[in-house]
Amino acid sequence: MTCCREMEGKRAHDPTGSTVWVSGPIIVGAGPSGLAVAACLKAKGIPSLVIERSHCIASLWQLKSYDRLRLHLPKSFCELPLMPFPAEFPTYPTKEQFVSHLQSYAANFKIQPVFGEAVVNAEYDIRGFWRVRTEGMGKRREYVSRWVVAATGENAEEVVPDIAGMTTEFKGTAVHTSKYRSGEVYNGKKVLVVGCGNSGMEVCLDLCNNGARPGIVVRDAVHILPREMLGQSTFGLSMWLLKWLPVQIVDRLLLFFARMMLGNTARLGLRRPKLGPLELKGLSGKTPVLDVGTLAKIKSGDIKVFPAVTRFTAEGAEFVDGRSEDFDALILATGYRSNVPSWLKEKDLFSEKDGLPRRPFPNGWKGEERALCSWFYKERLARCFH
Template identity: 70%
Template structure:
């Protein structure tokens, strides 16, 4: 991995004072059963989630000579990227907005790295900072124990052959890095159980190769829905895309610059509403009136809508041309499923061979974190919006919940590492 390093880069040494310690003989009581069980005390921060956000925090801590422990329920880092994304995926934003702290992308990477390149970058990132991760570790419940002043994490570890080992971790600082996309959202729609063809979420979609010559309904028109529809086209399938709501579609680049980068530059001098008006004017000139294609725009501008709701505008990578040509057909919301197809809200009925749900993801924090002040039970996000949603009470932190992608996660990773460093020094004193 030497080619990933800057010429003067130096590997951060592991501090000798931090190693997991098994304290089975004197461990605390189990949170629910009251029975003693295997307990692992870790004196540094524990990070739940080995995605890009969790790795960023671990690297920032390492730069301050603080060793963390990363717990991951899957068997690899960045499991969403490695196991639940389609083959043609690329970063939607230029690489300079997606690199993690302390290690830029290689200069020879393209502006929009592929899925495989991004995964290789993350593997090199783990190696560069010697990040410790324990895989197949699922947090069943995490709760702050005020009596001892530590967080207690009740775990279920996969041990093969369907067996699980239950134990606890105890730590002073807990970083929640499971992110915005922990669980696939599969909406309930009338008649789904009657449909005889396959219905899969995009997390299970890899390529349109197995859908050749088939009529495929893609439910959802976000970036994933648009790209999956385009991929189906490229593999000679016949995609139909359900547009249930209004959507902003913007060119990926404007005036020779990335739309995102141009927006951030303009925001230094102009108000958000003014930048939104500029973006929509240029989009209209470059893309035409999308409403004529069944793609109505929201009342709020793309940046304002993103700021208020987290809804990301779609960056066009070629899908719109296929919609204009009729290769991708737009349909309204689904009324109900039938044995061989779908009835739409406009009264039209059509037959389909398969359905792909591009219906997004959600946070799973409320399922396991026993805490109600910092995280919302409703959506699993910090109650305070960016930039104030990274720190809770009692040594609890959040990263990857900014609705601002990897750039927002990197900013929060630095804040978390700096705060833990201060608290660690105070603890030593």
């Protein structure tokens, strides 16, 4: 077997075409994180190979996001390294602008991912190499390298809850938000949105703006914050305050201003968690909702708030408070999970539930005493609060 060191600076194929030697790191995922890693490596003269299961970069943004989506954070907090956003972009770029920038970014750094290949297995062998096996377009292939970067993000696979009657009784249409594009097709319909994160809240607003009559399921406590406070972004203000104050104090300030600006959300069926928004994010990963107008629609009654669903019926849903309501359609804003445990064979280090490292940053997985490996699981470059 030829040693990778002898292949420095190039990729080599075996005679059958099934094995590819890679002299630099293998990066799994061509989203913002994967592109950023590839660009930073290239800037230091280090080659890499990006593998992407879809046919395009940033597939979550291009193929699984709704039309009205914008960055939830100001562009200054979402820039990829070495190449800022164009100056003419608005503070909160649209989906189309963000995707266009990522395409320009890849072209600028000459990043050419291998598309249409899904990683199904990545293992570290006794000789000190990572063997990354892929499937796609009817072919199987194995890539060999000393380094692997997991850049598939938190949002690789849709989470679809198993709620009684949802697939067996409910006669209306039901889709995950990954397949939702616009509220136009729901004009005049009663729609139940399950999930009250940023996506669920914004989908409800989009439904309202397109003549639908939405309801939203709020199963757990949730922090809702205005997108901007004191003339600047809430996220930016939070980051600035954290330089000087403990997280608990910053949370108190955020909640004080949120109460002044938004009122008591508990009266609307949106009770707040006991922990503050930043402390909760750090401990559990649960992000606060940055309001872009949905709360006003809830206050006006255009959006109804419901507790957890106990079961779906043929015509609608029954809720834990005893209420029942008819609906024409169901939209699952129930989020995503990482798929890393399904292909990276390090089950002791990653949670099977959500695919994230069992030990939080900065003490997460770094390959132990093996190859130099990195774990890029938070696509915070573009979706920090999403």
